[in-house]
Amino acid sequence: MKKSIFVFSFIFSACLIFGAKKKMPEWITLPASVYPSETYMNGTGSGENRESAELEAVKNLSSIFGQTVKSNSLASKKMEQALSDGKVSFSSSGNLQQNITSQIEAENLIGIEIAEYFYNSSEKKWYAIAILDRKKTAAVYLDLIQKNDAVVRQSVAESEKNPHSFYGYSEICFATDIASENDRLLKNLTVIDFEQGNAISKEIVSLQSMQAAQKKFAEGITIYIRIGGDRENKIKSAFQNIFSKYGFKTSSSKKEKYGLEGSYSSEISKRGKITYCVYTLNLDFSDNLKSESLFAINLKGREGAPSESDAKNRTYRVLEKNIGTEFSKNFDSYMNNLSFK
Known part of the structure; x- marks a missing residue:
């Protein structure tokens, strides 16, 4: 009788050890408790493999910034050269994998990284969380905006030296294109850190003022x-x-x-x-x-x-x-x- 009780206890214990479900990490069930919203922004995702889970997590986080609308003029050789020379910059995908950067606009990936991932064997499903450190990312956005604004001012000055000309017009169009991209960066920064976004918006050349300047310049030709x-x-x-x-x-x-x-x-x-x-x-x-x-x-x-x-x-x-x-x-x-x- 004692032997039977011992065998039953052993089998029951084994069931508890090997049959128990793996506990879900808290960052899946309650992300804000692990990554406080005042410090981080986050997005979680799941999928049949790790790559798809990470992609969904990044998509969910980057979607906070909305859709990116590109200017047609960005295909110009002037803009291509400026990007190649590092005179202007609108994106930074960090260390994210290529399968992610190829499917999401790079402009919305600044500061985003995969923090953790987890495999639930009972569900046969992967989970991942993408995070964005508000303070660090705001600093990156601020740097990009200020550098781009310097180029905007330089191009405006160049256009003023060449009034009533297509060269001057091309310079002011170039400045407007950069101001348009800076406007998008500014909106993203405002989502991340409203106070910093609001402060820098008063210092840079606005998209609205550039559009008005471009219209006025064109009227002079x-x-x-x-x-x-x-x-x-x-x-x-x-x-x-x-x-x-x-x-x-x-x-x-x-x-x-x-x-x-x-x-x-x-x-x-x-x-x-x-x-x-x-x-x-x-x-x-x-x-x-x-x-x-x-x-x-x-x-x-x-x-x-x-x-x-x-x-x-x-x-x-x-x-x-x-x-x-x-x-x-x-x-x-x-x-x-x-x-x-």
């Missing part, structure tokens, strides 16, 4: 337009619309620094019931003061319709579309290739 053969001024009107989107003004005076000159010709032909308008448009965009061609545009084509008037109208519609595409492509390329003096 006037472009002369003359297109021979454009009897109805439809091609001229198309370019006026394009330039107005940039904020530039247009003129019929040759005294302007920049000029768009060219010629338009068309021929009408018939084939059966279809009337065709065969057209050629040759344009040159120049810096008149330097007697330098910035770029040329050459468009040729043929548009058909039941009547001559319809063929001509169709031609102008197609030209308007192609002019917008070709000019924007060439002008943006020219602006992006303007390098630091």
Whole structure:
């Protein structure tokens, strides 16, 4: 009888030792008790493997900062060079693994690190917690913002030395792009440390002031337009619309620094019931003061319709579309290739 009791006790004890569930760490059940909110921000995640758990944890933490909207101008060679030279900086992914940095905007990973992970064998699930040290990360953001602001001021000063020019315009656009990124960094800093974010916002050049400055600078650039053969001024009107989107003004005076000159010709032909308008448009965009061609545009084509008037109208519609595409492509390329003096 005693032997039976001993065997039962041994089996029961073994069940307690080997069958008991592993206790969940407190950072999973109550993260703030381990990583106090006044010192840290955190995000937890779980998954079938450690990598997926870490990724979810980082996503949950970085989502606090919202979505990152990138400026199209960041693709410019000026910005690429500035980033390459370390003159400006908008991100720092620290020691996070590549599978995380490749799936989340690097701009929202500053200061984030995986603090702990845990495997629950009974659930066959991994857990991870990502943390952000408020004090340390705020210092990183502050440094980035101040360095970028110095470049903003430098570019604004450069634009002021080159008024009424595309070079000056490119500099002020560059400054606005950096101010836009700094605005995002500032918003993130304010989430991490409101007092520091509020204080630095009063010291740096704001995005709103840069947008206003860019608009004012653009209004100081006037472009002369003359297109021979454009009897109805439809091609001229198309370019006026394009330039107005940039904020530039247009003129019929040759005294302007920049000029768009060219010629338009068309021929009408018939084939059966279809009337065709065969057209050629040759344009040159120049810096008149330097007697330098910035770029040329050459468009040729043929548009058909039941009547001559319809063929001509169709031609102008197609030209308007192609002019917008070709000019924007060439002008943006020219602006992006303007390098630091």
